[in-house]
Amino acid sequence: MRMFPAMRVKISGLDPHQQYYIAMDIVPVDNKRYRYVYHSSKWMVAGNADSPVPPRVYIHPDSPASGETWMRQVISFDKLKLTNNELDDQGHIILHSMHKYQPRVHVIRKDCGDDLSPIKPVPTGEGVKAFSFPETVFTTVTAYQNQQITRLKIDRNPFAKGFRDSGRNRKRKVVL
Amino acid sequence: MRMFPAMRVKISGLDPHQQYYIAMDIVPVDNKRYRYVYHSSKWMVAGNADSPVPPRVYIHPDSPASGETWMRQVISFDKLKLTNNELDDQGHIILHSMHKYQPRVHVIRKDCGDDLSPIKPVPTGEGVKAFSFPETVFTTVTAYQNQQITRLKIDRNPFAKGFRDSGRNRKRKVVL
DNA sequence: CCCTTTTCACCTAGGTGGTAAGAT
DNA sequence: ATCTTACCACCTAGGTGAAAAGGG
Numbered sequence: 001m002r003m004f005p006a007m008r009v010k011i012s013g014l015d016p017h018q019q020y021y022i023a024m025d026i027v028p029v030d031n032k033r034y035r036y037v038y039h040s041s042k043w044m045v046a047g048n049a050d051s052p053v054p055p056r057v058y059i060h061p062d063s064p065a066s067g068e069t070w071m072r073q074v075i076s077f078d079k080l081k082l083t084n085n086e087l088d089d090q091g092h093i094i095l096h097s098m099h100k101y102q103p104r105v106h107v108i109r110k111d112c113g114d115d116l117s118p119i120k121p122v123p124t125g126e127g128v129k130a131f132s133f134p135e136t137v138f139t140t141v142t143a144y145q146n147q148q149i150t151r152l153k154i155d156r157n158p159f160a161k162g163f164r165d166s167g168r169n170r171k172r173k174v175v176l
Numbered sequence: 177m178r179m180f181p182a183m184r185v186k187i188s189g190l191d192p193h194q195q196y197y198i199a200m201d202i203v204p205v206d207n208k209r210y211r212y213v214y215h216s217s218k219w220m221v222a223g224n225a226d227s228p229v230p231p232r233v234y235i236h237p238d239s240p241a242s243g244e245t246w247m248r249q250v251i252s253f254d255k256l257k258l259t260n261n262e263l264d265d266q267g268h269i270i271l272h273s274m275h276k277y278q279p280r281v282h283v284i285r286k287d288c289g290d291d292l293s294p295i296k297p298v299p300t301g302e303g304v305k306a307f308s309f310p311e312t313v314f315t316t317v318t319a320y321q322n323q324q325i326t327r328l329k330i331d332r333n334p335f336a337k338g339f340r341d342s343g344r345n346r347k348r349k350v351v352l
Numbered sequence: 353c354c355c356t357t358t359t360c361a362c363c364t365a366g367g368t369g370g371t372a373a374g375a376t
Numbered sequence: 377a378t379c380t381t382a383c384c385a386c387c388t389a390g391g392t393g394a395a396a397a398g399g400g
Contacts, residue, residue, distance in 0.1 A: 142356050159391040162362035318380050335367040338386035
C-alpha cells in the first residue's frame with residue numbers, strides 16, 4: 001500500500017546541468033517492537049525487533065533528470081508502496097508492522113548510480129548524499145490505533161472521500 | 177489519445193549486459209492529405225499534406241534497461257499518446273488528421289542516448305538502429321470511416337466493453 | 353487478547369465510441 | 377459537405393477505511 005501522507009521535498013544546490021537519480025529508502029529507527037497503549041495515548045516498547053528484511057529502494061520515477069528539473073518542482077514520493085510481505089516480488093519496500101521507521105531521501109549523481117537497483121542497498125560514497133528528517137519518523141500498523149490518525153487519513157486523502165461526513169453525503173449501505 | 181491496437185515488438189540480438197533505450201516516433205508516409213470514399217471503401221488523395229509539426233518521440237517507460245530485460249518480454253507501446261493539437265505541451269506525439277503515417281521503433285545504446293528527449297528528433301548514427309514495419313502504416317481520423325474499424329475497436333479494446341452487444345448486456349440510456 | 357487478512361461499498365483517475373453541436 | 381470538438385454513459389484499474397473473519 002501507499003504511504004499517506006506522502007513525503008514531499010524541495011531540493012536546492014544541485015548542479016543544474018548534472019543528471020541525478022533521487023531515491024528513498026526506509027530504515028529502522030531502533031531494535032524494538034512497539035505496542036500502542038490507548039489509555040495513555042503512547043507507543044511503548046513491546047520487545048525486540050523482528051528479524052531484518054531484504055533492503056528495498058524506491059527510485060523516484062522521474063529519475064534520471066537534471067538538477068534544474070529536480071530543483072524546479074516539489075518532489076513527491078506519493079507512489080512509493082509499502083508491504084509487510086517479506087516475500088514481496090513487486091519491488092515494494094518491505095517493513096515490519098509495529099516498528100518505528102525513518103524515511104531517507106538520497107540524491108545520487110548519475111555516474112554514481114550505475115548499480116542503483118530497487119532490490120539493492122543505496123550506494124554510498126562520492127556523488128551520493130542522504131537526508132533524513134526526524135519529524136517524518138513513523139510507526140507501522142495494520143489497523144489505526146487512534147482517531148486522530150483515522151481522521152487525518154479520511155480528511156486529507158482524496159481516495160477516502162467516501163468516509164467523510166461533510167455535507168451529509170454519508171449514506172453507507174445498511175446491513176439487513 | 178492512445179493508439180489502438182498498440183504496436184508490440186519482440187527484439188533479439190541485443191547485448192544482454194548493455195543498457196538500451198527503446199523509443200518510437202511516427203513519420204509521414206508521403207506528402208498527401210487523404211479522404212475516405214465510402215462507396216469504394218478506399219482512401220483517396222485529397223490534396224497536399226498540411227505543414228509539418230514539431231517532432232516528438234515516445235521513450236518506452238521501461239527505458240533504460242539491459243538487453244536481457246528487453247529481449248525477455250514483448251515490448252508494448254500501448255501507453256503512447258497521440259494528439260492533433262499542434263500546441264500540445266503534454267509530450268504527446270503530434271499528427272495531422274487525414275494523413276498517412278508510419279510508426280518506427282528505435283533501439284538506442286545508452287551511451288548514445290544522452291540527448292534523447294521527447295521533444296527532439298531521435299539521434300542517428302553509431303549505436304542507434306531504426307525499424308519500420310510497412311503493415312503498421314495507418315491513416316489518422318477524428319471519426320471512424322467504416323464499420324470494420326469500429327467493430328475491431330469495440331471488440332478488442334477492454335475500455336470499449338460498454339459498446340459490445342454480447343450477452344445482451346446492452347442497455348444504453350434512452351433519450352426522452 | 354491483540355494483531356492481520358479479506359471483503360466490501362465508495363471513491364479517484366482516466367480510456368471507450370456515440371451523439372449532437374460546432375467549425376470551415 | 378465534411379471534418380472536429382464537447383459531452384455523455386459505460387467501462388477498466390486501482391486507492392480508501394470499515395467490518396468481519398482469521399490467526400497465534
